[in-house]
Amino acid sequence: RLQESGPGLVKPLESLSLTCTVSGGSLSSGSYFWVWIRQPPGEAPEWIGSISYGGTTFYNSSLRSRVSLSLDTSRSQFYLMLTSMTAADTATYFCTRLVYSVANYMDVWGRGTKVIVSS
Amino acid sequence: LLAQSPGRLSLSPGERATLSCRATHSPYIAWYQQKAGQAPRLLIYDASTRATGIPDRFSGSASGTDFTLTISRVDPDDSAVYYCQQLGFFGGGTTVEIK
Numbered sequence: 001r002l003q004e005s006g007p008g009l010v011k012p013l014e015s016l017s018l019t020c021t022v023s024g025g026s027l028s029s030g031s032y033f034w035v036w037i038r039q040p041p042g043e044a045p046e047w048i049g050s051i052s053y054g055g056t057t058f059y060n061s062s063l064r065s066r067v068s069l070s071l072d073t074s075r076s077q078f079y080l081m082l083t084s085m086t087a088a089d090t091a092t093y094f095c096t097r098l099v100y101s102v103a104n105y106m107d108v109w110g111r112g113t114k115v116i117v118s119s
Numbered sequence: 120l121l122a123q124s125p126g127r128l129s130l131s132p133g134e135r136a137t138l139s140c141r142a143t144h145s146p147y148i149a150w151y152q153q154k155a156g157q158a159p160r161l162l163i164y165d166a167s168t169r170a171t172g173i174p175d176r177f178s179g180s181a182s183g184t185d186f187t188l189t190i191s192r193v194d195p196d197d198s199a200v201y202y203c204q205q206l207g208f209f210g211g212g213t214t215v216e217i218k
Contacts, residue, residue, distance in 0.1 A: 044202060044209045044210065044211050044212050045159065045202065045204075045209045046209070047207040047208065047209070050207075058207070060207065094158055094159075099164075102145070102147060103147035103148075103149065103164055103165045103166075104147070104149075104205075104206060105149035105161060105164040105165075105204065106149070106151075106159075106161060106204070107161050107164075107170065109158040109159060109160070109161075110158065111157075111158055112158050
């Protein structure tokens with residue numbers, strides 16, 4: 001139901017743009033936030049940021065200066081842009097659906113897309 | 120922020136697995152299972168509610184800011200890394216190996 005797409009290889013200092021396509025559901029629900037997570041090889045997942053249907057965004061403070069999330073409800077897609085990529089950004093990037101409640105948990109995940117930063 | 124223990128657990132089929140996660144914030148936590156090469160899968164939310172399709176061998180509990188995921192009778196298919204999550208943070212994970 002969620003599918004990430006984008007380049008698998010990015011050069012250092014370039015920007016990464018990823019798309020998450022939502023199928024079998026709608027972005028237009030106030031019950032959810034749409035989230036990007038990344039996971040470097042052998043490490044725990046890391047929260048990148050989240051966006052609501054209304055465009056409210058929350059970003060990981062460590063990435064805030066380089067990250068931007070957006071969405072297009074007509075295309076059922078949401079997007080990640082991460083600028084000034086370095087080797088430390090090499091990871092598998094997942095898009096997920098977050099159930100927005102007191103608990104906040106992610107019930108649907110894309111399969112992930114592997115991104116390597118290398119010249 | 121989220122401290123998971125132990126780092127690794129090696130068990131035989133049918134044994135009980137007890138995974139811990141110590142948090143510092145809200146009383147709510149989620150648990151995920153991640154098998155090699157796959158995305159994490161939601162197991163438990165609200166500390167103790169099983170997600171859709173999760174067998175009742177998996178259970179979650181809480182005592183203050185200490186959370187526990189229990190697998191009552193482990194199966195070889197349970198070999199995975201288990202993460203706890205709260206707000207925008209994940210624990211470091213517990214690797215469960217079923218011999």
